[in-house]
Amino acid sequence: KAGVTQTPRYLIKTRGQQVTLSCSPISGHRSVSWYQQTPGQGLQFLFEYFSETQRNKGNFPGRFSGRQFSNSRSEMNVSTLELGDSALYLCASSSGLAGFTTDTQYFGPGTRLTVL
Amino acid sequence: AQSVTQLGSHVSVSEGALVLLRCNYSSSVPPYLFWYVQYPNQGLQLLLKYTSAATLVKGINGFEAEFKKSETSFHLTKPSAHMSDAAEYFCAVSSNTGNQFYFGTGTSLTVIP
Numbered sequence: 001k002a003g004v005t006q007t008p009r010y011l012i013k014t015r016g017q018q019v020t021l022s023c024s025p026i027s028g029h030r031s032v033s034w035y036q037q038t039p040g041q042g043l044q045f046l047f048e049y050f051s052e053t054q055r056n057k058g059n060f061p062g063r064f065s066g067r068q069f070s071n072s073r074s075e076m077n078v079s080t081l082e083l084g085d086s087a088l089y090l091c092a093s094s095s096g097l098a099g100f101t102t103d104t105q106y107f108g109p110g111t112r113l114t115v116l
Numbered sequence: 117a118q119s120v121t122q123l124g125s126h127v128s129v130s131e132g133a134l135v136l137l138r139c140n141y142s143s144s145v146p147p148y149l150f151w152y153v154q155y156p157n158q159g160l161q162l163l164l165k166y167t168s169a170a171t172l173v174k175g176i177n178g179f180e181a182e183f184k185k186s187e188t189s190f191h192l193t194k195p196s197a198h199m200s201d202a203a204e205y206f207c208a209v210s211s212n213t214g215n216q217f218y219f220g221t222g223t224s225l226t227v228i229p
Binding site for chain 2: 004035042043044045048055056058090092099100101102104105107108109110
């Protein structure tokens with residue numbers, strides 16, 4: 001099986017712009033979750049989507065949003081970028097059937113976002 | 117809310133020596149505890165998961181972790197370090213409601229030949 005893929009792998013934006021990141025889960029997986037990894041804050045959970053619905057959410061401002069399509073692919077959008085949004089954004093997929101924190105999460109390689 | 121503390125942001129061991137990476141969780145027992153490994157320029161890979169079935173959990177690549185409620189700990193160990201074990205290791209817990217993950221700040225493991 002192909003693993004979780006994320007595109008693009010690297011991205012450079014300027015403050016105030018918006019950005020969209022994409023995540024394709026493992027075939028058959030219906031849950032996609034997103035995480036932000038920074039040197040200062042570490043790994044933080046953003047949100048989880050299951051069957052096109054946001055099922056769980058972390059503590060991030062509304063500038064961070066996402067969606068999931070019928071084929072389980074997911075996108076994450078960050079509007080009005082700030083310098084502090086520079087991070088590695090990871091997505092993970094799982095079957096989603098047993099529950100978000102019960103299923104094993106399979107992570108993609110991440111998208112490295114740099115905000116100038 | 118749950119929280120996780122990883123003691124030691126950097127740990128160095130000699131090849132063949134015992135690996136011990138420390139993780140303590142907040143006082144309430146979380147439903148699940150995890151250890152993940154992250155190699156450079158890669159995502160996270162699950163090493164092992166505690167689900168209350170057994171206090172000693174065996175994972176991949178020879179790693180294991182023991183859940184100790186009295187010490188609120190879930191330390192990761194491996195009897196003999198290999199060069200390929202050099203990576204970043206993260207301890208994580210699920211929230212009591214099962215709808216969030218909380219990660220530790222990570223421990224970078226260096227293996228000295």
